[in-house]
Amino acid sequence: MQEISKLREETALxxxxxxxxxxxxxxxxxxxDKExxxxxxxxxxxxxxxxxxNCCRSLGPMILEKDIDVLSRSLRMKPSDFxxxxxxxxxxxxxxxxxxPCPFLGSDNYCSVYENRPKACREYPHTDRMKFYQIYELTVKNASACPIAFGVLDRLTKL
Structure with a gap:
């Protein structure tokens, strides 16, 4: 595991x-994109x-209306109550x-709503998406919390 403070320092450098x-x-x-x-x-x-x-402890995902519907249904709550x-x-x-941290993150780093997690969580760290160049700056930002984003950028710049 990479401590977030060390990852943030390395990302800043x-x-x-x-x-x-x-x-x-x-x-x-x-x-x-393929590479x-x-x-x-x-x-x-x-x-x-x-x-x-780190992502679940430090980055707040955007929650879409569809995510609200799915999560509230899975928790057996009204969307307004959720x-x-x-x-x-x-x-x-x-x-x-x-x-x-995320209210659904357990002490063991398991997500209690994993099967119904928000779209942003399912797609994170977004380093496998098409038109990666469009989210390059976001990936630089995410590298301070995510070893995968950090690794992709680090290896990409050596290609």
Whole structure:
């Protein structure tokens, strides 16, 4: 497991290099989705998310209306009650959890709503998606919490 404080330090050191790489290679990155997806799978196979859990402790996912419906149904709650108990609107007007860590994260890093988790959680850290170049900056931000995002960026800049 990589401690989040160490990961944040390493990310801060690497960020200028990663940003420089993006600025010099944006056109190239537009054609590298298959290579980046391969990096994602390689690095994901090396990291056990259950030993980390940094994302669930420190990053608040955006909760969509569909997520609210699915989660409230799975918890046998009315959507309005779910929203009142668990959600708030952030500065962008998006629904997020009222507090972090995630209210559904157990002490063992297991998610109690895993089968019904929000879309943002299912897709995190987003390093295997098409048009990766569009979320490159988000990945740089996520690298401070996620060893997978960090690893993808670190190996990508060496290709």
């Amino acid at each position: 690497k960020t200028p290099e990663w940003k420089k790489f993006f600025n010099k290679n944006k056109q190239r990155l537009m054609k590298m 980046i997806e391969q990096l994602h799978h390689e690095i994901s196979s090396e990291i056990n998310c259950l030993e980390c859990g 929203m009142e108990k668990y959600l708030r609107k952030d500065e962008d007007g998006d629904f997020v959890f009222q507090s972090m």
